[in-house]
Amino acid sequence: MAIEPFLRTRPQQGFLGTSIIQGIVVLTLVAIVFGKVQAVVPTSQGTYKTLPCYFALFALAEIFSVVISIDALKLRNIIQMLGIIGFQGAMIVFSALQVRQTRIALVRTPDQPGCFTTCAGPGSLWETVKPLLIAVPCVLGASWVTLIYWTRALYFEFGWAVFHAVGANPVMKKMYQYYQVMICLLKFDFFAFVGLTMQLLILVINPATPEFGLTIAAVPVVLILLFGCGVAVKREIKWMMTLSLVLMAASLSYFIFKFVRYYSPSTREQYESTRNTLTVFTVVAFLLVFSSFAVGLRCFSDFDKGLRNSKATEAIAPKRTKYGSPSGTPGMSDRQSSYLGGAGLAPRMSIE
Known part of the structure; x- marks a missing residue:
């Protein structure tokens, strides 16, 4: 049984289809909420700015989710798919927090008859958008369960891709897995930093x-850092990887600094309507960058150990023979044995 072409199997189609449908539904719900609020309050002022930011962040998240799903399927990277599931879980938490954040932004006066804009009573603006806001984490939760189902199917389908890239050598498989984790983390680092x-x-x-100018200036610097780190770990460029790891370690202090400002008595008031979501994003970004630093050290230690060529050809599928299997490869039973931890394969493939 050969490696299946891109989007030619039901699990692949189901995984990507779930991501696309989720994106359409969630963006529609958030856009309706934004439209209803925009029609009656100045969303560019004060605490109302929570709503356009909420909409922009979910638009970025859903586009990112679809793009990274396509990328994971093309690379047959099951580790990245597990990362997408974790990303979905984080978005469920974020969307649930946004229900409270939106209430803080909209409800600012005691309930009274005829109060539509700033109250929480029946018929108010808050009561109008509340069901739509609650529907978002529900949709994300249903999509999350569905993605887990498809990922399980893809785990068995893509098992052969790992064997094709690195052969049956368990040491090489372990090094290759750390490399895949590193590349996956760098992609999620990008979203976490841009979102924050x-x-x-x-x-x-x-x-x-x-601070405004410095924050804007930091964006291209961080993007170059992430891209450079990805190139360094793939091509095993030691000086570039060393620089990336040093900058990564230094950037952790920025997240600690921002976290302290959220709760410091002198600055906590300016974060009142956004503290919960900013805290979640900052903690997640810190953990992602810290994980990237730790895994990057492991990948750096694996340089010059024979994995470089496999990294360069990881997405290239072997040619099919007339019998439907990749040329020069064993059958399905051997393939499952290697990937799922069974007996050794014969013959073994070398790292080309």
């Missing part, structure tokens, strides 16, 4: 302050 920066620039930081 977007919230800070839209909701909190005053454009007239030096």
